[in-house]
Amino acid sequence: MIKYYRLTLTALLALAVCMPLQAESVRMGTFTIPLMVESATRGVFIRLAEAVAAEAGEELVISLFPTRRVREVFAEQNLDVIFPAIDLSMNSPYLATTAVYSKRVFAFTRVTEPLVTRVEDMTGKRIGYTSGFSYSSDVLSVPGANYQSTITDPQSIKKLLAGRIDVFVGDEKSALRAVSEENAGHLVHYDAASPLSTHPVFFAFQPTTRGTELRRRFNEALGRMAADGRLETILSQTR
Numbered sequence: 001m002i003k004y005y006r007l008t009l010t011a012l013l014a015l016a017v018c019m020p021l022q023a024e025s026v027r028m029g030t031f032t033i034p035l036m037v038e039s040a041t042r043g044v045f046i047r048l049a050e051a052v053a054a055e056a057g058e059e060l061v062i063s064l065f066p067t068r069r070v071r072e073v074f075a076e077q078n079l080d081v082i083f084p085a086i087d088l089s090m091n092s093p094y095l096a097t098t099a100v101y102s103k104r105v106f107a108f109t110r111v112t113e114p115l116v117t118r119v120e121d122m123t124g125k126r127i128g129y130t131s132g133f134s135y136s137s138d139v140l141s142v143p144g145a146n147y148q149s150t151i152t153d154p155q156s157i158k159k160l161l162a163g164r165i166d167v168f169v170g171d172e173k174s175a176l177r178a179v180s181e182e183n184a185g186h187l188v189h190y191d192a193a194s195p196l197s198t199h200p201v202f203f204a205f206q207p208t209t210r211g212t213e214l215r216r217r218f219n220e221a222l223g224r225m226a227a228d229g230r231l232e233t234i235l236s237q238t239r
Contacts, residue, residue, distance in 0.1 A: 025059045026214060029070040029079040031132070034153050034174040036084070040064040044173075048100065048234045049083050052203075055221035058214070067132035077206060080214060085204035089134040093207045095215045098222055099200030101235060105139060106190045108168045108175055110160060116167055117194035128156040128165035136197040139169055153178035161187060169196060 028049060030037050037043040040062045053060035065073060074082050075092035085094070086103055107116035116122055124144040129135060131149040140147065148165055150156045156168045157178045168175065172195070179188050203218050205211035225231040 023057075023059065025061045026053060027078070027080045028053075028060055028062045029065050029073055029082050030062060030084070031065055031067040031070050033084070033171070035177040036174060037064070044235065044237050045084055047237070048231070049203075051230065051234060052100075052218055052221050052225065055225055056214075056217040058217065074204070074206075077208075080206060080211065082204045084201045086134055086199040086201055088136060088199060090204055094204040095207050095211050097203040097205070097215055097218050099202050100222060100231065101201040103199045103201050104172045104195040105135060105169055105197045106172055106175065106192070106195055108157075108160065108170065108179070108188050108190045109166065110163075111187055111189045113166065115189060115191045115194075117191045119196055122167055122169075125166040126164070128159055128168040130156060130170060133170070134199075135169065136199075139196055154181055157182050157184060157188065 030040070030045065030049075032038070033043070033045065035043065036045040038046075040046070046062065049062065050060055063079075070079070070082055071089065071091055073079050074094075082090075082094075084101070084103075085096070107122065109116055114121075119138050119142060122142045122145055125142075126146045126148060127142065128148050128150065129140070130153055131151055148159070150159065153168075153170050153174050156165070156170065157175070159165045160168045161182065161184055170178075172190075172192075175190075179185055203215070205215045205218075222231065
């Protein structure tokens with residue numbers, strides 16, 4: 001009997017050595033963006049992150065944070081990755097994947113007012129923007145401008161329609177979603193060929209050995225998904 005137990009124990013140990021350890025989940029932090037991140041389980045960027053992680057063979061655990069807090073949690077190394085990330089939003093060392101999307105900030109005005117195509121065109125105007133959203137410094141430092149923030153894009157669009165601000169500066173996709181929600185497509189316009197700023201959007205990983213390997217896996221997954229059209233299919237979704 002003792003010999004039997006020894007043989008059984010030896011077999012179990014050998015099996016344990018041969019079996020790979022269960023992979024550690026990738027902890028991703030994100031924040032609310034209209035259309036793109038509506039919750040930890042809904043939004044275009046959420047579907048994109050889940051698809052890329054699956055393609056990379058990684059299990060993704062997504063947590064939603066306030067915009068500023070997610071950067072703090074990442075800096076404390078309690079997250080493996082932030083997505084979406086742009087250079088303006090990061091305040092600690094990171095490893096960036098290839099760009100998956102281009103964040104373009106535009107100026108939206110009422111159709112009764114001229115289009116705004118340059119930062120300089122906003123001099124002296126009342127400018128609305130969304131709190132917690134990342135903007136380039138020149139957009140938020142226009143001479144003589146009066147800045148008014150809101151929590152969401154729809155609130156700023158309402159202020160624009162009511163004449164309480166002259167310009168709303170926002171990301172193209174999320175701003176257009178807000179315009180649509182307010183049924184204001186015929187009341188608001190912008191110049192799609194003249195973004196005020198453009199920034200690549202990427203996955204930002206920790207600058208560690210693990211982060212380096214995860215970035216490699218995600219980059220390879222992104223390459224395959226870009227090549228076969230899956231990346232564009234997800235990004236083109238509007239709901």
